[in-house]
Amino acid sequence: MYLANLPADQLSSIKEVSAFYNISQNHMSKVIAQLAKCGYIHTIKGKGGGISLAISPDKIRIGRVIQQLENKLDGVDCLSSNCPLRPGCKLKIALIKAVESYITTLNEYTLADFTENNEDISYLLQLDPT
Structure with a gap:
């Protein structure tokens, strides 16, 4: 800014x-x-x-900048963790949708x-x- x-x-x-x-x-x-x-x-x-x-x-789209600068936007790294709920957990899907909504909303704005x-x-x- x-x-x-x-x-x-x-x-x-x-x-x-x-x-x-x-x-x-x-x-x-x-x-x-x-x-x-x-x-x-x-x-x-x-x-x-x-x-x-x-x-x-x-x-300059704000969401695009965030995507390019942030290493991880997936909320929780379920694939590399030893979480016992991983095989049946649906939280990951909700988190992915939340991040997608976050980026989509931010991409509605430019600097x-x-x-x-x-x-x-x-x-x-x-x-x-x-």
Whole structure:
């Protein structure tokens, strides 16, 4: 959300974003690397470098980002556990449906839905909402 509120030609830095969200730079670096690998963030290394969105916020589906960043979304790993109920348990089916609904709902939204024309977010980010 931070990068989506910056002017398109303005770069930010991992230090700046991690300070804003009060997250360690090490953790933020890992998140940024994943987002860059998925093509959401453009990174420029070296002096004068920085980070920016690589895709327009209206093209970034929230559910898709979650799917790409999260290693496991299946709720419970019934296949690798030694659960005695595994052969007859129907909970796994309900959990799979719940995760599918979660992703489907989030895919109804883009990053732009949460950032564009949102003066509250711009204020919190201390950015000009234009």
